Amino acid sequence: MARILLNVPKQARRGEAIEIKLLLSHPMETGQRRDETGAIVPRNIIRDVTCTYGGALVVRLELFPAISANPFLHIAARAGASGDVVLTWTDDAGLVGTETAAVEVV
Amino acid sequence: MNRRRLLLTGGLLVAAPWLPARATPDAVADAIRAVTGGAPLQPGRVRLDLPAMVENGNAVGMTVGLDDPAAPVRSLHVFADGNPLPNVLHAAFGPAAFRPQLATRIRLANNQTVHAVAILPDGTCWTASVDLVVTLAACLE
Numbered sequence: 001m002a003r004i005l006l007n008v009p010k011q012a013r014r015g016e017a018i019e020i021k022l023l024l025s026h027p028m029e030t031g032q033r034r035d036e037t038g039a040i041v042p043r044n045i046i047r048d049v050t051c052t053y054g055g056a057l058v059v060r061l062e063l064f065p066a067i068s069a070n071p072f073l074h075i076a077a078r079a080g081a082s083g084d085v086v087l088t089w090t091d092d093a094g095l096v097g098t099e100t101a102a103v104e105v106v
Numbered sequence: 107m108n109r110r111r112l113l114l115t116g117g118l119l120v121a122a123p124w125l126p127a128r129a130t131p132d133a134v135a136d137a138i139r140a141v142t143g144g145a146p147l148q149p150g151r152v153r154l155d156l157p158a159m160v161e162n163g164n165a166v167g168m169t170v171g172l173d174d175p176a177a178p179v180r181s182l183h184v185f186a187d188g189n190p191l192p193n194v195l196h197a198a199f200g201p202a203a204f205r206p207q208l209a210t211r212i213r214l215a216n217n218q219t220v221h222a223v224a225i226l227p228d229g230t231c232w233t234a235s236v237d238l239v240v241t242l243a244a245c246l247e
Binding site for chain 1: 164165187189190191193194196197198199200201202203204205207208209210211212213214224242244
C-alpha cells in the first residue's frame with residue numbers, strides 16, 4: 001500500500017456531519033485483463049471497506065471490479081462524542097490496511 | 107503449424123479479452139434478486155447521480171443515496187448492466203452514519219444503464235437508474 005489519504009476534520013459540532021474522504025493507492029486489478037502473453041492478470045481488488053466512528057459502524061462496503069483504480073470514497077458520520085474514525089480494508093492478496101483519525105467534538 | 111492455423115490462433119488470442127463483454131439484463135436481474143430476496147422493486151426515493159455523457163469510463167464519479175437525507179436505510183446496492191460483471195458495490199449503513207449516501211468512482215465498459223437499489227429497514231426496496239453514454243470504455247487495455 002503505497003499511499004493512503006484520509007481526510008477527516010479535526011473538530012466537529014455535536015449532531016453535525018463528519019465528512020470522511022478516503023483515497024487509496026491500489027491497482028484494483030479486475031481479473032478481466034490479459035498480459036502480453038495472453039494470460040489473465042489475476043484479480044486483486046479491495047473487497048471490503050469498513051468505517052467505524054467511536055466504535056460504532058458508519059458503513060460496511062463490499063466492492064467489485066467495477067470500482068476504479070485508486071479507489072475514492074466519501075461518506076459521513078454523525079458527530080456524537082469525541083472519538084476515532086477508523087477505516088479498515090482487505091484486498092484479494094490478503095493485505096489488510098487500516099487508518100485512524102481522531103475527531104474532537106465541541 | 108501452417109499459416110492458416112497461425113492466423114486463426116492469433117485471431118482468437120486477440121479476440122479473447124473482449125469475450126466476457128457485458129452482463130446480460132438477466133444477470134443484473136439475478137444480482138438484484140440476490141440482494142432483495144425477490145421483494146418487489148418500486149421506483150423512487152433513491153438518488154443516483156452519474157453524468158449522462160462519460161468521456162472516460164475508467165473513473166466515473168458517482169453519488170448514490172436517498173432523496174430524504176434523514177431517512178434510515180438498511181443497505182444500498184449498485185449494478186451496471188453493460189459491465190462484464192453486474193455488481194458494482196454493496197453498502198450496509200450502521201448507527202453512526204450521518205446520511206444514507208456515499209460517493210465513489212466507478213468503471214463503465216459500455217453505453218449502459220446503471221441501477222441503484224435501496225433496502226429500507228421496513229424491507230421495502232426502491233430503485234433508480236441512469237442511462238449513460240460512454241465514449242472511452244474501461245477495461246479494454
